[in-house]
Amino acid sequence: MTEFTPKIVAFVCNWCAYGGADNAGSQKLEYPAAVKLIRVMCSGRVEPEMVMQAFRQGADGVMVLGCHPGDCHYRNGNMKALRRFRLFSRLLAQFGIHQDRFVFDWVAASEGKKFQTVATRLAAAVQKLGPLSLTGYVRQGEPS
Amino acid sequence: MAKKDTLLVLCECGNNIRDKIDLEAVRAWALGDSRISQVVSHELLCSSAGKVFFTAALKKFKLRHIIIAACSPRAHENTFRSLGVKAGVNLADVNLANIREQAAWVTANKEIATQKAITLIKAALARTEYHEKLELRSMECLTDVVVIGGGIAGMEAALLSSQAGRKVTIIEKNIALGGRVIHSEELAPNMECAPCLLSPRLFKIKDDPNIRVVSFAEAVEVVGFFGNYQVTAQKKARYVKESCIGCEACFEVCPVSVKSDFHLGLGSRKAIYTLFPGSIPAGAVIDRENCLHFKDGSCAACVSACPFAAIDFSEQDETLSFSAGAVILAIGSETHAPIQNRRLGLGLLDNVYTLAEFERLANSNGPTQGRILLKNGSPPSAVAVIHCAGSLSAEGLPFCSGTCCVMALKAGEFIRKQIPAAAVYNIHDRLVFPGPEMQSFFDKQVAHGTRLLKTPDLPSLTVAADQGQLLVTGKNLQPLRVDMVLLATGQQPAADSGKLADLLGIERSDSGFFKSDHYFLRTTGSTLDGIYAAGSCLGPVFADQAVLQAQSAAGEAVSRLVPGRQIELESMTTEIDPELCGGCKLCVSVCPYKAVSFLADQGVCAVNEAICRGCGTCAANCPSGAAQAKHFTREQIDAELEGILDD
Incomplete structure (x- = not known):
């Protein structure tokens, strides 16, 4: 059996979090290669269905990263996203997805180190949980 | 079967990518891909030589989709999109796969980095199938300016805008200009004489053919967006014609004396009064509340005292309307x-x-x-x-x-x-x-x-x-x-700031002053584009800072609204499909720019693409999928997800 390498998808806003990942790059801060980014203009663009789609397509962990409160390029899209994903993360268990597989956080364009930390931490958490196997909706899934 | 219509451009970025990613392996993979038609590479694509090479490649291969595997789109998306557009490629069809920041620089193992680079290119490829053309859009704009508030900041904003050739309307609530600086004798720290500072500027405004002063008036409605505002003002009747020069002959005969607001209640004025001698406008005003003529018709002393026959008891309040590209708020504080x-x-x-x-x-x-x-x-x-x-x-x-x-x-x-x-x-x-x-x-x-x-x-x-x-x-x-x-x-904050903020749809900070669009970078921009603010309505400031802020606000307004030049608009806006829209108005409530409105007659919502900045928050909230953020549609993102997870 081959070793499990968790696949992580990060939805990142163009202005802060994507910049944070770029900053990690510029500083040569290594993070697991299985962490891959989907750029959107604002974290407010990310729909819960997109996160579910990522899980369905084989992601073992998903993050949504936006600008810190008050820093949103579009004034407050990040706060709209926060409200949405706070609720969403509480519903994950019903889909048989452990809450630890999902992270919502703020990463500033200057926070390469934070991006590395958040990405590495999620990868480690997912590594511990093992591969995600989605069997269906609304079930007694992984313990939360 | 996918069409072979993609040009993949690999950038070595000196040794930054070349040493960390096996570009030969990437090329070999790409040549076997069903969508990639050509692969070219350059040692440094953003260099002058690289740009020439890029343009030549676009012209030589004439392919629909261009994917550049290089650095961050934050660094060079605009660079290559501009070159693409010049070479006749649509904006939407030039896209970067960030194999430098996301693979070369963060992955020690060359084999793994190479594999990740290929995945990133796959993701970029996957979404191209759903790409739709993006339009470079621009709009005609109005270049005139409306200034609300005629204190030192409002006056400065008006003078500077006029100097740039713009027509300016100052809407002042009081009966004359001057604001609060005229309340002072001298200004610290250099104890400069305040009236000496203001007086020449007042006269400059009076003589400026570009500036119209509408005093004793308040803005009651503002509709529109940056480049196209319509401001409606309610102007109170003065009962004294413009022929009044403020000679004060009527003051002596007016029998009514009331507390003066100008003196903060410490002194008195007559029922016919000017703000101060030498004010602009110079003319007097009859205070309808206290004038005996309006109370019981018992007095007309001013009529016979006036050497210019300027008294006119029949004057009516007026509603005036002004068109402007920008509105500058300078209503001060209290x-x-x-x-x-x-x-x-x-x-x-x-x-x-x-x-x-x-x-x-x-x-x-x-x-x-x-x-x-x-x-x-x-x-x-x-x-x-x-x-x-x-x-x-x-x-x-x-x-x-x-x-x-x-x-x-x-x-x-x-x-x-x-x-x-x-x-x-x-x-x-x-x-x-x-x-x-x-x-x-x-x-x-x-x-x-x-x-x-x-x-x-x-x-x-x-x-x-x-x-x-x-x-x-x-x-x-x-x-x-x-x-x-x-x-x-x-x-x-001035008593009116709440009312005005509601009227305009701009935000206020917790302290109640108008909120800056950005604390450092756009201090004098309000939270709505094209609405600026200057002076102590943004927070307490000294006169010097009020003037600087006015210059900043007017400077930005006139440099963005140029006669004969169009305003560039966002290409990646959101569209709402009226066929799918259920008219729930969730999008209206989440839009930070008030770009979405509900069309009552059609029962659907619509995006004003002159205001939309393309954040896509409305699209994420739309329960029916009617709102779609251009270039970040569900289909495109789902395809990208499929690509990114395909390894």
Whole structure:
């Protein structure tokens, strides 16, 4: 059996979090290669269905990263996203997805180190949980 | 079967990518891909030679999709999209796969980095299938400016806009221009004569054919967006025709005397009055509330006294409308004099004044013609200034206005100028004198005799009448007997700021002042594009900063609204498909720019693409999928997800 390498998808806003990942790059801060980014203009663009789609397509962990409160390029899209994903993360268990597989956080364009930390931490958490196997909706899934 | 219509451009980025990713392996994979038709590579694509190479490749292969595997789109998406557009490729069809920041630089193992680079290219490829053309859009704009508020900031904004050739309308609530600076005799720290500062500018405005002053008027409706605003103002009847020159002949015969707002209630004016001699506009106004003609028709003294036959009792309020590309708010602030200051005697004891009121007493156009006198008509021999009155407290102003300390010390200079022997005390806890000019002003006042009494217990102070004088007592303070007490009160938002903010749809900060679009970068931009703010309506400032902010606001407005030039609009806006829209208005409620509106007649929502900035928040909230963020549609993102997870 081959070793499990968790696949992580990060939805990142163009202005802060994507910049944070770029900053990690510029500083040569290594993070697991299985962490891959989907750029959107604002974290407010990310729909819960997109996160579910990522899980369905084989992601073992998903993050949504936006600008810190008050820093949103579009004034407050990040706060709209926060409200949405706070609720969403509480519903994950019903889909048989452990809450630890999902992270919502703020990463500033200057926070390469934070991006590395958040990405590495999620990868480690997912590594511990093992591969995600989605069997269906609304079930007694992984313990939360 | 996917079409082979993609050109993959690999950038080596010197050794940055070349050494970390096996580009030969990437090329080999790409040549086997069903969508990639050509692969080219360059050692540094963003260099001059690289750009020439890129353009040549576009022209040579003439492929629909261009994927550049290189650095971050934050660095060079615009670079290559511009080159693409010049070479006839659509904006949407030039895309970067960020194999430098996301693979080369963060992955030590070359094999893994190479695999990740291929995955990133796959993701970019996957979404191209769903790409739709993006339009470079622009719009005609109005270039005139409306300024609301005619104090020093509003006047500056108008003059600067006019200098740039724009037509300006100043809507002033009061009967004449001048704002609060005209309330002062001299401005600290250099004690410049305020009327001397303002007067030439007032006349410049009067003589400026580009500037129209609409005084005694208030904005009642503002509709539109950056580049295209319609401002409606309600102008009150003056009952005095424009032929009035402000000669004051009518003042002598008017039998009605009322408290003057201009003198902050400390002096009086007649029912026919001007703001101050030499005001702009110069003409008088009849105060309808108090004029006997309007009360009972018993008086028309002014009519016969006027040498210009300017009195016109039949004048009506008017509704006026102005078109403008931008609106600049300069409505100023107000003195914060809360009820809590009653324990300091404000409004209860004679000879207790706010600094603003004191400025009127010290002003040659004030109620005492500038003589600093007690209520009994004699000059004070001892004056106490109490700092932070009503400020820095939960029940008053929770912040430091940063302007009152300087005004407090200035009072001492005014007093000593008239009454050299008078003792001046400043009772304070903290003092704020930022910068060398203010500090040396402070040092000078102390050297000239202003005495500082420090107590950490300012909130414990009380002022009481005592044997014809005022007694200031409090914890950690020797009781102090004086003739006059001045309260250094802070600045609060103007009473109208809430109403105006609602009218315009702009946000205010927690303190109630208009909120800047960005604290550092767009201080004088409000939270709506094309609505600017300057002066103390953004927060307490000195006159110099108010002028700077006005220059900033007007500067940005006129540099963005140029006659004959179109405004560039966002390409990646959101569209709402009326066929799918259920009219739930969720999108209206989440849009930070008020770009979405509900079309009642059609029962659907629509995006104004002149305002939309393309954040896509409405698309994420749309329950029916009617709202789609261009270039970030569900289909495109789902495809990208499939690509990114395909390894």
